[in-house]
Amino acid sequence: MGRIASRKGKLTRQTCSVVGKFGDHTGIHSDLHGTQDSANQVAMITRTGSTLHETSMRIHAVELLPTTIVAGPSLLTRASxxxxxxxxxxxxxVYRREDLAYVSNAVDRHLREMVSGGALKRLAQGLYxxxxxxxxxxxxxxDQELLATFLRDKDFLVFSLSSYNTLGLGTSQxxxxxxxxxxxxxxxxxxxxRQFDCRVxxxxxxxxxxxxxLVDMVNNLDELAEDRNLVLQMVVRKLPGFDQAKLKRAVSNYGSAATRKSFARWQDG
Known part of the structure; x- marks a missing residue:
């Protein structure tokens, strides 16, 4: 009996020591009784105290972690x-809007962003x-790339009125x-x-x-900043220097009604 009482006292002192260490976390009173019950409660207190202590340390560690802003999936998907x-x-x-619509799920927004970022330049409405x-x-x-995209056709002829100056007829503008x-x-x-005069x-x-x-210059003679009469006099004078077979086909295929009459008169005369 003396040994049992001594054991009870020892367990009671250990219990009080554990409770004092962990405070109100355990919710265990210092007046525990019973040999086996006391031992079980002490074991439970020790496990609970350890868990609470570890949890407290983890919470403290999490609070010390630096805050990092992570881009959401929608931002990453949009950039991608x-x-x-x-x-x-x-x-x-050169691209049309519809050309890029095949590879974009938000073509208008992407066009604005690409123009803003310098990846594209806007040439006209819907043309980049x-x-x-x-x-x-x-x-x-x-010019060929631009006009082919604009016209949606590769069958066209580009030139300037200045090209007439290569004929040696005295024009120089x-x-x-x-x-x-x-x-x-x-x-x-x-x-x-750039400005283009498109003519069907x-x-x-x-x-x-x-x-x-030569035929086209006579067609467009009224558009030239030249003396009309002097130009026509030079045409008549230089006419024999052209390939007559090619000239005849050019007059027939490309000359206006008035131009065809003029060449018929010059060649017959």
Whole structure:
């Protein structure tokens, strides 16, 4: 009996010591009784105290972690989609809006962002240019590339009224106007700082020839800043120097009614 009492006292002292260490976390009173019950409660107190202590340490560690802002999935997806569209661009190429709609799930927003970022230049409504750079800076779009995209057709002829000066007929004026003979669009169109005079024609050659230019100059004589009578006198004088078979075909294929009459008179005379 003395040994049991001594054991009870020892357990009671241990219990009080544990309770004093962990305070109110355990909710255990110091007046525990019973040998086995006391031992079980002491074991439970020790386990609970350890868990609470570890939990407290973890919470404290989490509070000390630096706060990091992570981009949400929607932002990452949006940036990735724009990068995919930019990756499809080729420097020097002209695009229509619908060309990029095939590779973009938000084409209007992507176009605004690409223009703002310099990946594209806006030439006109719905028409964009992927800049091509050289050692001298950004190059303008190639006329053939630009017009083929604008017209949705590769069958056209581009030249300037200044081309008439190569005929040796005394004309010397320079013109900013660029003519575009084609089958689809008629009117003056501006793309960036360039202006094109598009004219629908039933026929025109693939390339410029002296005979075509001569016939076309007579067609457009009223548009030239030249003395009309002097130019016509030079045409009659220089007429024998052209290939007559090619000239005859050019007059027949490309001359206006008035031009055909004029050449018939000159050649018969």
């Amino acid at each position: 989609a724009l990068d995919q569209v930019v990756g499809k661009l080729r420097a020097g190429k 240019y992927a800049p091509k750079k050289s050692v001298y800076g950004t190059l303008p779009p190639d 320079l013109y900013n106007k660029t003519l575009v003979y084609n089958h689809k669009r008629h009117g003056i169109f501006s793309f960036g700082n 024609k039933p026929r025109f050659p693939k390339t410029l020839t002296p005979e075509f230019l």
